[in-house]
Amino acid sequence: MNLAELTRYWGKTRPTQDAIVFEGRTQSWAEVDAVTDALARGLAARGVGAGDRVGLLMLNRPELAHLILAVVKLGAIGVPLNFRLTGPELVPMITDSAPRVIIVEERFAGLLDVAADHADFEVFSVDGTSHRPYDTLIDSGRAPVVDISPDDPAFICYTSGTTGVQKGALITHRSAMTPGISQTISFGFTSSDRVMCSAPLVFTGSLLSIFVQLVLVPGATMVLLREFDPEIALDTFEREQVTATTTVPVIWERMAALPDFGRRTLAEFTFAGTGGAPVSPDLLEFYREHGIPLIQVYGLTEASGMVSTLSYQDALTRPGFAGLALVGTEVRIGDPGTTTPAGEVGEILVRGEHVMREYWAKPEATAATLTDGWLRTGDLGLQDEQGFLKIVDRSKDMLISGGINVYPAEIEKTLHAIDGLVDCAVIGVKDETWGEVPMVVFHSEREPAAVIADIAAVSEVNLAKFKRPKHAVALDEPLPRTFSGKLAKPTLRQRFPGVPASAVPISPVSATPVAVTPEPQPPAPVGGETVTA
Known part of the structure; x- marks a missing residue:
């Protein structure tokens, strides 16, 4: 079985059932099957075949869903590109995946200008005139017949490592479908x-x-929002009688805060999931009281997005846990071939048919991450006597802002271009809106206010908005380091569990820099050295 077969199957067996609902318009499974066949023919005419890559850069719209399915019908590989990144940030992904074609929404077409100097690809626009029109890709008729194995690649999903190096997780048809x-x-x-x-x-x-997993696998209906807005989402819950979704806690929290939530007539939910950040028992209880059995889930891109789920009842007795492994998934703590006693912390390992095949074009990174079929997640965790999983720490220094992974090393690499800013670190601090945001801690011989102004300017040009540091703390002494000379980030996180009073908000570049006072040096630890675990 593969994703192309599923699309055709629902087109034949559920031809009149809604497949996609978008802004009041609906498309049946038969219509989706037909338009994705036509797109597959058009892409094939542009030279796209099995194993070729196709980049996708746009906001939510039916055309994006159509293209995803058309690409896999050809045995080609879809490469979703994050429109929140800057042009320079997209370059490594595009040069690495080498797409033959990129289909873009006109508002994001300019993001491809830098990549065009480094890679050769053809661009089609779904709604503009600066590139070949999307409509020219629609060639009515059956898609070319392609022999697709379940273990053939379907997607390259990029996930920056904690070093800031972008790696493309190669997801096969089998691995994409398995969690579903x-x-x-x-x-x-x-x-x-x-x-x-x-x-x-x-x-x-x-x-x-x-x-893929909640719509295509069971042949359900996807109610697609252009962009998230809490009021629109709640209206959609009621109008479309939504029965399932999964998203980050901050979105559930924003909907819960709407004053008329309790007056809505909602459908009975089959599934409501949340993950990517800690989930409070109060949030779970709020939705349970309103008839929505919200549960906590854990997953990562390299495992096709899902590893474990935690039921509402278990969440109450095991706060902070991430649940039991999915059916067909194995979770282990420690190293392959060893058994770590219950309650002991170690690296979380995952094995199952949903684990990625490899990192695209990165054999060394693949070998370091996949061992005897086990995926080394880089996350630290433990399991209790019943096998329930608890995440103890995230992959090295990564932080999660609004459900999106943010990697400090990538930000630090950008900031090191600033004159006189060689001693700096980025850590996550709590934020009421986003859960966590980046904060820069630095030491420099330059005037702190001038350094912070440079941080704002460099970040605005080179970093996506969600990666830009929101606060800065100037120290009057060098940053703490380990015996090996590495930055002692655990020491910084202990010292700054939240935003200190001395921190300066990083203002837009148009704003006047704010004068700052360096953070005073704390008493030296016993022995005069900073010791970290």
Whole structure:
């Protein structure tokens, strides 16, 4: 079985059932099957075949879902590109994946200008005139016949490592579908379910965890939002009688804060998931009181988006846990071939058919991450006597802002271009709106206010908005380091568990720099050295 077969199957067996609902318009499975066939023919005419890559750069719209399916019908590989990145940030992904074609929304076409100097690709625009029109890709008729194995690649999903190096997780047809099959078994998804997708389909959590696994696998209906807005989302819950969705806690929290939430008439939910950040028992209880059985989930891109789920009842007795492994998934703590006693912390390992095949064109990174079929997640965790998983720490220094992974090393690399800023570190601090945001801690011989102004200017040009540091702390002494000379980030996180009073908000470049006072040096630890674990 593969994703192309599933699309054709629902087109034949559920031809009149809604497949996509978008801004009041609907498309049936038969219509989706036909238009994706036509797109596959058009892409094939442009030279796209099995194994070729096709880049996708746009906000949510039906054309994006159509293209995702058309690409896999050819045995080609879809490469979702994050429109929140800057042009320079997209270059490594595009040069690495070497797409033959990129289909873009006109508003994001300019992001490809830098990449065009480094790679050769053809661009089509879904809604503009600066490139070849999308409509020229539609060639009515059956898609070319392609022999597709379940273990053939379907997607390259980029996930920056904690070093800031972008790696493309190669997701096969089998690995993309497997969590959906497991969840259909566990939660009972059917064709009657109406699944809301509010986050961008170019994100793994929407592409795989919603569209493929909760819509395509069970043959359900996707209710697609252009962009997330809490009022629009709640209106959609009620109007479309949504029965399933999964998204980050901050989105659930924003909907819960709406004053008329309790007055809405909502459908009975099959599944409501949240993950990517800690989930409070109060949030779970709020939705339970309103008839929505919100549960916590854990996953990562390299495991096709999903590893474990935690039921509402278990969340109350095991706060902070991430649940039990999906059906068909194995989770182990420690090293392959060893058994770590219950309650002991070690690296979380995952094995199952949903684990990625490899990192695209990175054999050394693949060998370091996949061992005897086990995926080394880089996350630290433990399991209790019943096998429930708890995440103890995230991959090295990564922080999660609004459900999106942010890697400090990538930010630090950008900031090191600033004159006189060689001693700096980025850590995550709590934020009421986004959960966490980046904060820069630095030491420089330059005037702190001038350094902060440079941080604002460099970040605005080179970093996506969600990566830009929101606060800065100037120290009057060098940053703490380990015995080996590495930055002692655990020491910084202990010292700054939140935003200190001395921190300066990083203002837009148009604003006047704010005068700052360097953070005073704390008392030296016993022995006069900073010791870290």
